[in-house]
Amino acid sequence: MANSAASRAGHRFLFGVRVNHDGNRTLVLFVSLSRIATLKKVGDGIGAGPGPMQNSTTVRFLRPAATPAAEDPVRHSTHSGSPRQTPVNDATALRRPPRPLQKGLQTRATIIEAALGLAANKGLEGLSIGLLAEVTGMSKSGVFAHFGSREELQISVIRDYHVKFEEEVFLPAIREPRGLPRLRAMFERWVRRVSFEIDSGCIYISGAVEFDDRPGPVRDALATMVQTWQDALTRSIQLAIDVGHLNGETSPEQLMFEIHGLILALHHDARFLRNPGSVERARLGFERLLAHSLSAAPGTTAGPEPDAAPPRSKEARTPRR
Numbered sequence: 001m002a003n004s005a006a007s008r009a010g011h012r013f014l015f016g017v018r019v020n021h022d023g024n025r026t027l028v029l030f031v032s033l034s035r036i037a038t039l040k041k042v043g044d045g046i047g048a049g050p051g052p053m054q055n056s057t058t059v060r061f062l063r064p065a066a067t068p069a070a071e072d073p074v075r076h077s078t079h080s081g082s083p084r085q086t087p088v089n090d091a092t093a094l095r096r097p098p099r100p101l102q103k104g105l106q107t108r109a110t111i112i113e114a115a116l117g118l119a120a121n122k123g124l125e126g127l128s129i130g131l132l133a134e135v136t137g138m139s140k141s142g143v144f145a146h147f148g149s150r151e152e153l154q155i156s157v158i159r160d161y162h163v164k165f166e167e168e169v170f171l172p173a174i175r176e177p178r179g180l181p182r183l184r185a186m187f188e189r190w191v192r193r194v195s196f197e198i199d200s201g202c203i204y205i206s207g208a209v210e211f212d213d214r215p216g217p218v219r220d221a222l223a224t225m226v227q228t229w230q231d232a233l234t235r236s237i238q239l240a241i242d243v244g245h246l247n248g249e250t251s252p253e254q255l256m257f258e259i260h261g262l263i264l265a266l267h268h269d270a271r272f273l274r275n276p277g278s279v280e281r282a283r284l285g286f287e288r289l290l291a292h293s294l295s296a297a298p299g300t301t302a303g304p305e306p307d308a309a310p311p312r313s314k315e316a317r318t319p320r321r
Contacts, residue, residue, distance in 0.1 A: 111132060111138075113160075119157050129147075151217060169186065180240055184286075202267060234252045234253060259286065269281075
């Protein structure tokens with residue numbers, strides 16, 4: 001390790017640069033023990049407190065992914081004020097094993113992905129450490145080490161499902177203009193996701209059936225995710241009112257409730273009853289709901305006109321004597 005000494009305001013410092021086994025460089029700053037109490041901060045948010053081992057602060061510098069030095073390929077460093085060049089062994093870098101933290105995160109993601117598939121078919125209650133170990137080819141202790149309990153595994157699956165739902169439904173929809181375009185995009189993407197889940201099942205819906213009367217952390221996590229989505233849908237309806245696409249008498253909570261009801265009916269008829277045309281009925285029901293709340297402002301037309309029975313004449317309404 002190369003080092004150099006410097007002094008400032010009567011305080012003595014010792015700097016050193018160490019090259020680690022993984023090729024990264026480490027800058028080490030040593031401070032005189034007699035003055036350690038006066039040092040409050042070193043680097044970016046790292047504090048130095050009292051104690052025999054607190055006379056040094058280590059700052060790690062990671063090699064950038066693409067730099068002129070990497071293109072050369074030569075690593076440049078400074079030693080006692082003079083430049084030095086050290087060739088980089090690319091073959092050695094490729095043979096380096098992944099860091100334990102990254103490998104652990106990848107393994108956890110693999111387990112959760114397998115758990116999502118099982119939960120979609122067997123429900124959250126169908127998840128077990130043993131079944132996941134069998135599906136992933138891991139040991140039970142290996143799966144258990146990533147979660148610690150079956151309950152934590154179920155909560156992790158709920159959170160991951162919510163992230164995927166958000167990426168497929170919510171985030172693309174909010175790129176649409178505020179008002180009816182965004183509200184329609186949210187509903188349409190929701191319908192598509194449910195239609196894709198006809199064979200596998202929706203964890204939000206099936207989970208509600210499993211945990212509706214079972215208080216605990218799993219139910220709380222599931223309810224929080226569902227409520228988060230409902231709040232987002234309610235805000236979208238309120239924005240449609242604010243921009244004048246829906247009339248001011250529209251209740252965002254009521255309209256959200258009815259839209260959610262359409263999705264539940266779609267899931268029931270398509271998955272349980274296997275009725276054809278369930279998706280189109282859900283879309284038609286959505287347009288009927290909007291037709292009742294449309295503002296009279298121009299440019300706020302509804303989608304396809306819902307089928308309506310022809311008006312009955314006065315004579316038809318009057319019973320014959």
